[in-house]
Amino acid sequence: MKSLVCKVKKFIKLNPSQLLVLVFVVSITVGTCVLKLPFSTHEGIKWVDALFISTSAMTVTGLATVDPATTFTTFGQFIIAVLIQVGGLGIMSFAVLIYMMVGKKIGLKERLLMQHALNQTSVGGIIKLVKYLFVFSITIELIAMIFLSIRWVPQFGWTKGLFFSFFHSISAFNNAGFALWSDNLMQYVGDPLVNIVISILFIIGGIGFTVLVDVWKKRKFKKLSLHTKLMIIGTLIINIVAMLFIFCMEYSNPETLGHFTLKDKLWASYFQAVSPRTAGFNTIDIGSMDETTLFFIIILMFIGAGSGSTGGGIKLTTALIIALATISFLRGKNDIVVLKRTINTSFLLKALAISMISIVFVILGILLLNLTERNASFIDIMFEVVSAFGTVGLSAGLTVTLSSVGKQLIIFIMILGKLGPLTLMFSLATPSKEKIRYPEEDILTG
Template identity: 65%
Template sequence: MSIQLSPPQLLLVIFLFFILLGTALLKLPFASTQSVTWLDALFTSTSAMTVTGLIVVDTGTAYTTFGEIVIMALIQIGGLGIMSFAMLIYLMLGKKIGFKERLIIQQALNQTSVGGVIRLVKHLFVFSFIVEGFAMILLASEWIPEYGWKDGLYYSLFHSISAFNNAGFSVWPDSLMGYVGNPLVNFVISGLFIVGGIGFTVLTDLWYSKKIQKLSLHTKLMLAGTLIINIVAVLVIFFLEVNNPKTLASLPNPDKFLGAYFQAVSPRTAGFNSLDIGSMEEPTIIFMILLMFIGAGSASTGGGIKVTTFLVILFAVVSFLRQKKDIHAFRRKIDESFIYKSLAISMISVVLIFSAMFLLTITEKEAPFIQILFEVVSAFGTVGLSMGLTFNLTAIGKCIIIFVMFVGKIGPLTLAFSLAKKGTDKISYPKEDILTG
């Protein structure tokens, strides 16, 4: 008896397989320098595969070079997509890509149609490897003089892969706090995760479109949304933290803005930090939680509800307040189906976050509520920033965060579609008004 799996279900199964494979590899005797439990190995594997970056053991000290290479491989596979790698192997072997495989790629890359998905996969790999390689060279120019050829190149490769895939893993326990005033490291790393977080659909559209007017609505929304959110985030974090002696106030004037810039763009799923997150002001933490919830772009290496989802809901609210029937952006009408989808994604996400918070307040009784909220949203948005709670999680707490990271990566709707039974509306009922608000 053969089991027929839908594309969302197949993605779940393959994703779980790689997480379990990574767990087994990280448990090998030569993968770690200290005793790592099965649960900690599973947590690390899930965090790498979901390109989150939350850790329960320090990556640079707990794992050997082999263990770190396993983590790098999981980050690359999780960031660029399992099915993308599968299709690359198919193409290299000269195999024909059938319609079912194209449907799975469409689901994995969150595309609206199967048309052009193979071309997107090809461009995805070429662009990714070129960008990662170029960034590695730039970082190596900084780290080879500091650490030598062997370590300098290795650190450059590790952080290039981690940054482009929005993973946030670092070989240093304080992430990039040692380079808070280094322009090259700050701009190369931030450039990587911003480009990786925009989405491959946008990058392909930019490559082929000769004029701005020819860009798709999705591309215009992503570019405008990313620019506006980043500018607002830099200004907000700068003014909230400029007088905090534990973060920006202790830095020289040129480094203050650099620190604010990096920490403002990082919460949109990157997970690197150049400032101490646990020492930030509470309003800053709350603002960063909002950024982590919004996340990056569709078909990108990042997580969150996605920028376009946030914008569609925002436009819908504005249109309702203005008593307009249709929702417009850049002189284009947004179909109602995308509004329903955006609302579904947001609602499922809120329920997931609330449920995880509720459970963690039971299992982590000593933890402050703001830390629990921050950690859960960081896991959901596959960000990886932490206020220090992850290291002290109970066994049940780790399992909860593992599940949140998993759902955050595959997407709330993918999980819902894989579990829900397909139905059709065969009966139409009479309409009746209800009171709201």
């Protein structure tokens, strides 16, 4: 009994980063064991594949070495959905929720954990945010489930139809990208209902909860925080550019958009433009895309979603800050000014650090995977590594052919990409303030 108390004390002494890593490792391990159970799969599964799927679900990546549609029983698929919800809606919000449910006060340690996970700069707003977050997320998922069942109950009957709606609603909102068809969502390429519901789910889940709360509270664009404004404008611009790019590049590719009607071409371009940051669903075959398009999608995957969201990548604001700093410098200005606000240099430093560490990890991943997968083409390897690091889950086809060592490497990269390069390396760096010219405002990065 005494030793248990000691252990609990030791556990509580862990700093937020260590706690986060620990919770992740435990969840993935439990997930692996459950997926390995006889009634989780139809014909059994290797340990490495169970570990891969568990990690992929828990990190909401969506890469799969075995076909989730045909390998797993409904029970197994349900477990995957649970892992996705746990990993996506957030271990952290779950932890806080459990504290709330058992009536305990939330201590500073837990709030710091949340702060760290959600990348919130004010400690006070965390608890309120988590309540918002949780109620809002479940509501959205339920509404989406109802909409999806309009399509899938008539097609598959009540049991399967509802389960499919449940699964894909969770998978989409949490930006997991898992689907229960072997070709992902390719059969719904021109289906407006599936396209709209799924994409709205992952866009909402990927824009970051602070943005949602901000929009919910303030309603008017002018009153929004700089972070929210940048996220909205940035998301719009990047999605429109991506849609145009994919539409033009794949227009006459017979293996992707070539044989589609104009309507389906537009739906597919839209969906494949918004999905890489970092939903990971696909309605056309990624592996058949032009290498130019693949390279473009790699860049989108690297940028990723919003801070404090279910998505991954270096985050859109990180990329925006670096772009804005470059533009400021070219104009000969020393301050990074956008929308009449100055961005503190400390945020640029953070953005730079996140990008550099990410680039280094991605490069190392590519070099290593190149060594384990001798027969794979370079662009496929690059695609796979960035997809895992950005917890995107798109694949040009390499995942199912991975060697055992390759699988382990991708597992490691997914965890690295989800926990964030920074979380693994240091705890909280509090930036010191500098002289203010324009009024300053905080920006979330990473």
